[in-house]
Amino acid sequence: MDRAIAIQVSHLTKTYDKHTAVSDLSFEVYGGEIFGLLGPNGAGKSTTLRTIITLLTPTSGTVSVLGHDTVREADLVRRLIGYVPQERAIDRFLTGREHLELLGALYHLSKAEAAKRIAELLKLVELEEAADRAAKTYSGGMKRKLDIACGLLPDPKILFLDEPTLGLDVQSRLRIWEYVRMLKARGMTIVMTTNYLDEADQLCDRLAIIDGGKIKTLGSPTELKIGLGGDIVSLTLKDPSKIATLVAALTKQPAMRAVKATQTGLDIRVESPEKALPAILESANRLDCQLEFIEYHRPRLDDVFIAHTGRSIKDDVPMEKEAV
Ligand SMILES: Nc1ncnc2c1ncn2[C@@H]1O[C@H](COP(=O)(O)OP(=O)(O)O)[C@@H](O)[C@H]1O
Numbered sequence: 001m002d003r004a005i006a007i008q009v010s011h012l013t014k015t016y017d018k019h020t021a022v023s024d025l026s027f028e029v030y031g032g033e034i035f036g037l038l039g040p041n042g043a044g045k046s047t048t049l050r051t052i053i054t055l056l057t058p059t060s061g062t063v064s065v066l067g068h069d070t071v072r073e074a075d076l077v078r079r080l081i082g083y084v085p086q087e088r089a090i091d092r093f094l095t096g097r098e099h100l101e102l103l104g105a106l107y108h109l110s111k112a113e114a115a116k117r118i119a120e121l122l123k124l125v126e127l128e129e130a131a132d133r134a135a136k137t138y139s140g141g142m143k144r145k146l147d148i149a150c151g152l153l154p155d156p157k158i159l160f161l162d163e164p165t166l167g168l169d170v171q172s173r174l175r176i177w178e179y180v181r182m183l184k185a186r187g188m189t190i191v192m193t194t195n196y197l198d199e200a201d202q203l204c205d206r207l208a209i210i211d212g213g214k215i216k217t218l219g220s221p222t223e224l225k226i227g228l229g230g231d232i233v234s235l236t237l238k239d240p241s242k243i244a245t246l247v248a249a250l251t252k253q254p255a256m257r258a259v260k261a262t263q264t265g266l267d268i269r270v271e272s273p274e275k276a277l278p279a280i281l282e283s284a285n286r287l288d289c290q291l292e293f294i295e296y297h298r299p300r301l302d303d304v305f306i307a308h309t310g311r312s313i314k315d316d317v318p319m320e321k322e323a324v
């Protein structure tokens, strides 16, 4: 991944009437990465996205896309990006192919160029067979694939996806993740929003956790988890009377960040399980502490979310369900 800055957001605030939707956001997106905005409903994800793509004007602060200011050079910015909105923009009576043809005309593509690109995109999102059917006959997943093809038609340098898999079934979600990865492999920069932890975790190279219009933390999923201060190794001992001995032995070792006695054994926070696990086993063995059970728990993104927002993202599952 090249580390050139594709998008620079500086002190962005957006207020609707008197309601501040996002406040003093600063972050950058690197060229070629998949960048995610993760947060619950109402966090300010769509507002941020729509401001970057010039649909909204910042109340204060600035955004630049590939070096161009989104207010002063809005037309230029629009030519560099593609957008897949959160709400579906599909006309039920047109066929999939007709949607793309209409857009091709809006983008002033020649007939021949449009036909070639549309054929490629229909293939990419696996809608070739359904291309000449009215979009109203499509499943939710197929409609979303058509949305993505529409966002890709202008051949953008940066693609913006607002909640690309909201309400879709597992299979459709996995397909869409595949497309996003494929686009990244082709060199495209992707900015997406999501309120799915697994999506942010598995798809995004870096992500910002956003809540109440503010960025709470930012980094790669791995960095964010490591930032919590280590994985957890939980031991259960056959003989609880040995717990104190093992705690004393392990506390002194550099691979252990924190060692805590529990009712039945020990909870050990470790930085690197590769180093810590052999040392733990060696000590237990040497001190004749027989292990009944050993469990290794890597911090998950939900642990990160809770640590930075004080609540679980699952408390805030979106109510909107997709009408298929
Ligand atoms: N057009 C609008 N007018 C007034 N308030 C809005 C408008 N759009 C969004 N908001 C408010 O701004 C906040 C952020 O909304 P939004 O950016 O849509 O969040 P998200 O996409 O994370 O769900 C919410 O409180 C929402 O109600």
Ligand SMILES: [Mg+2]
Pocket: 045, 046, 047, 086, 162, 163
């Ligand atoms: Mg939204």
